[in-house]
Amino acid sequence: MKIEPQEFCSDRITMNYSKIFRMLSIRWIIGSALMVFAALGVVQHSGAASISVLAVVNGTPITNIDFEERRNFLIKTTGIVDNAETGEQIDKDVLQMLVDDIIKREEGMRIGRGMEEVARQRADEIIDISFSQHGENPNDVLKRLGIDRSFAEQKFFTDVLWASTVQTRFAEEFANVQNEAVKELERVKANARKPQIDLDEIVLVPGPNRTMQQTAEVANQMVAAIKKGADFGRIAQQFSVAGTSQESGNVGWVVLERLPDDIRAIVENLPSGTVANPVQIDGAVVIYRVNGIRLNGNADPLESIVRVGRMILPVEAEDLESRKAAANTVFGAIAEVKTCQDLNRIHEGYGSSSDFDFGEFKLAEFSPLLREILLPLGINEMSDPINYSEGIVVFMVCDKAVPKLNLPTQSEIETRIRNRHFSVLSSRYLAQLRRKAIIEYKDG
Incomplete structure (x- = not known):
């Protein structure tokens, strides 16, 4: 989101x-x-x-x-x-x-x-x-x-x-999942310093009431909705036929060079937090999202979890001079601010109807503009005053958890492998059952 x-x-x-x-x-x-x-x-x-x-x-x-x-x-x-x-x-x-x-x-x-x-x-x-x-x-x-x-x-x-x-x-x-996971974990450890990517996926397939072209159109509508704020994970839970739908679409960390060429070409140059346009692969339409990137064994800074405070001085006037005057007022007010508590008191004094607590999110989840503003900030560091439609805004990082490079556990890899098997077997099994079912649709 x-x-x-x-x-x-x-x-x-x-x-x-x-x-x-x-x-x-x-x-x-x-x-x-x-x-x-x-x-x-x-x-x-x-x-x-x-x-x-x-x-x-x-x-x-x-x-x-x-x-x-x-x-x-x-x-x-x-x-x-x-x-x-x-x-x-x-x-x-x-x-x-x-x-x-x-x-x-x-x-x-x-x-x-x-x-x-x-x-x-x-x-x-x-x-x-x-x-x-x-x-x-x-x-x-x-x-x-x-x-x-x-x-x-x-x-x-x-x-x-x-x-x-x-x-x-x-x-x-599914009987050999544990042995497969042991081998996969060995490969992960051996490739720990190679470029890795954390992926989400939504896999759509044509059905009795949806052609491939219609499925592609639905996928395009989903991407447009996600870019406007719709939740990727909840869409995956509802629509995706992949086993990862049970994990809100999360594939997990994969070594970039181990991805099939067609998938790697789609995702390898995407920044963290980016949703790719839908692509047709093996009779399905797939939407990928990049959650994080690791290079040389280092965690992606955009994986950092931040809690953000937002101070707003409401300004109704739209003329430039009024806005400059309001920004100067804010500059003076925040000169002695040291903590989010200090900034919150100023926010409350300005009478904004919005909460000071902007929420806790992964940096990759923010829009590119706000991501650029927040990325260099440490705890209790704030942005310069920024002119927005609702007034003059100052963002402050109230808490920040920098990610550690943790390798997946064997249990997590087993889940990933089960999801891969499920993706193939579930669709095939359901298609067989549909053909056997007695289905009567009523008019209207």
């Missing part, structure tokens, strides 16, 4: 699962009743609007309520643009997601007996982690976003159960 100098930090949310089985039981009962009316396509909901059946998958109905809740969840958690140009494709994607979720859950229940409870607990953890911010209660965040927790639970329960199902179904392919 790019943080522009002039904007107030938006919520940084991530994703959790609890009452899921009770919810699934209730939904099964409701679903059984709906199946009686599914052929009609509409069910009257007592005292309220009618419930429409949009599709039936292996006898399980998908209603307009399911659709609207999932669509709302998708828009609110990813920040993708919903307008006349994108709305139709979003509708198609949401309905396909719901169809696939039913297929995945059914297969998970068939193969993974005994996995349900563990999947439910893990999904709960994902929601609590992902929808927490600065210690805020995730239920409060969900309520503010207008997201029903039970629908979020259903989505993440399905994701976790499906991941377990794929690993169970293809156990032989």
Whole structure:
């Protein structure tokens, strides 16, 4: 997420699962009743609007309520643009997601007996982690976003159960992960001083309701949304078919020379924090983001985590002389400032409606302009006064954690390898199940 100098930090949310089985039981009962009316396509909901059946998958109905809740969840958690140009494709994607979720859950229940409870607990953890911010209660965040927790639970329960199902179904392919990780860790240690890059990815593939061209158009819309502040990780969680979707799209640190030539050509010259334009690779459309770069065994300074304070002297006048006068006022006021507490007192005295605490972020996450301003600053060092639309602004670094060059653990490498296997096997497995499924779409 790019943080522009002039904007107030938006919520940084991530994703959790609890009452899921009770919810699934209730939904099964409701679903059984709906199946009686599914052929009609509409069910009257007592005292309220009618419930429409949009599709039936292996006898399980998908209603307009399911659709609207999932669509709302998708828009609110990813920040993708919903307008006349994108709305139709979003509708198609949401309905396909719901169809696939039913297929995945059914297969998970068939193969993974005994996995349900563990999947439910893990999904709960994902929601609590992902929808927490600065210690805020995730239920409060969900309520503010207008997201029903039970629908979020259903989505993440399905994701976790499906991941377990794929690993169970293809156990032989995953059997050698530990040995592969040992060899990979040896290569990492041997190449520690070679150029390395920390990558995120979103992998999109065409589907029953989306051609390759449409998939490429969706990818372009995602990149545009990410550059405007949409969260890369949440989009990966929702859309990416890669195993890394469970890690918010994070591939991790890789030695640059070990990347395939076509991928290396895309990412090797990108600065930290940059999102590449979508590219078609092996029948998929892939979006890469560079999180960090290491040269000669040294950590990238843009990996530093900084907490930033922002003092604002509100200025409504737009003429240059008024702005110069305001800047001179600020220069005088900050002359004796030594700490963020000092700067905060001045900020409060100016009566700005914005908080002084700008937030804590990796330097690579800021926009290029603000990144250039903050990079050379140490703790309790501030920028010169800067002219922004809301007034005269001074930034100060209140805390800064310089990264250490830590090699990945064997466990982290095992996860990375499992994700690689999952990316290939999951898509193939789901395509087989789609062909076997009995899917009936209702008109309208």
